[in-house]
Amino acid sequence: MARFAGPPATRRRKTTTPVVAILKPTQPEFRRMRVEDLDAVAALETVAYEFPWSRAIFADCLRAGYDCVVLSDGSALVGYGVLSCAAGEAHVLNVCVAPLLHGKGCGRRIVRRLIDIARWQRAERVYLEVRPSNPRAIGLYESIGFNEFGRRPNYYPAKKGREDAIVMAMELLAGE
Ligand SMILES: CC(C)(COP(=O)(O)OP(=O)(O)OC[C@H]1O[C@@H](n2cnc3c(N)ncnc32)[C@H](O)[C@@H]1OP(=O)(O)O)[C@@H](O)C(=O)NCCC(=O)NCCS
Numbered sequence: 633m634a635r636f637a638g639p640p641a642t643r644r645r646k647t648t649t650p651v652v653a654i655l656k657p658t659q660p661e662f663r664r665m666r667v668e669d670l671d672a673v674a675a676l677e678t679v680a681y682e683f684p685w686s687r688a689i690f691a692d693c694l695r696a697g698y699d700c701v702v703l704s705d706g707s708a709l710v711g712y713g714v715l716s717c718a719a720g721e722a723h724v725l726n727v728c729v730a731p732l733l734h735g736k737g738c739g740r741r742i743v744r745r746l747i748d749i750a751r752w753q754r755a756e757r758v759y760l761e762v763r764p765s766n767p768r769a770i771g772l773y774e775s776i777g778f779n780e781f782g783r784r785p786n787y788y789p790a791k792k793g794r795e796d797a798i799v800m801a802m803e804l805l806a807g808e
Pocket residue numbers: 680681727728729730733734735736737738739740741761762763766767768769770771772773775
């Protein structure tokens with residue numbers, strides 16, 4: 633009889649943590665941008681910028697050997713970044729996050745990744761240009777440690793004529 637009575641009461645009451653509660657939600661991950669990504673990258677660029685880069689510009693960046701990364705959740709493109717590095721200086725050429733995912737820390741992750749890549753290539757300084765009319769990007773760069781370095785007058789096309797660029801720079805200290 634006892635053999636068919638089931639587990640002892642104490643065992644039956646024991647609860648186990650559901651697996652979903654101990655797994656973190658999937659974090660988008662970085663990988664190198666590939667030619668197969670270019671359509672999605674160009675599509676995101678078009679919705680994110682008023683004056684977007686063309687698909688051909690991204691293709692040129694890949695051909696030129698620039699460091700082009702995408703942040704992907706496995707099935708969809710979350711964002712991307714492009715960095716050029718030469719002679720101890722790195723230049724952030726593009727950082728973009730899908731508009732629906734703004735404000736969730738993805739932009740910060742992409743910029744930090746580009747800075748890591750610059751460090752791995754022993755760059756001593758990272759530069760970037762940003763529109764004065766882009767407070768979100770300026771806020772992001774300042775919070776990471778970039779400072780205004782100068783201005784390039786009439787650098788960008790704008791709805792009404794041209795817009796200056798703020799040039800920002802960040803020193804990469806050895807061993808940091
Ligand atoms: C700029 C951009 C990359 C930021 O990406 P994001 O994922 O929204 O940024 P994050 O969530 O990582 O925000 C990081 C920081 O940016 C700053 N920031 C974000 N929104 C801001 C706003 N509206 N105003 C000022 N600063 C802001 C904050 O410092 C924020 O840090 P916090 O959340 O700890 O306060 C994104 O808005 C984007 O793709 N814009 C279109 C393309 C573009 O303009 N690229 C930059 C070209 S120079």
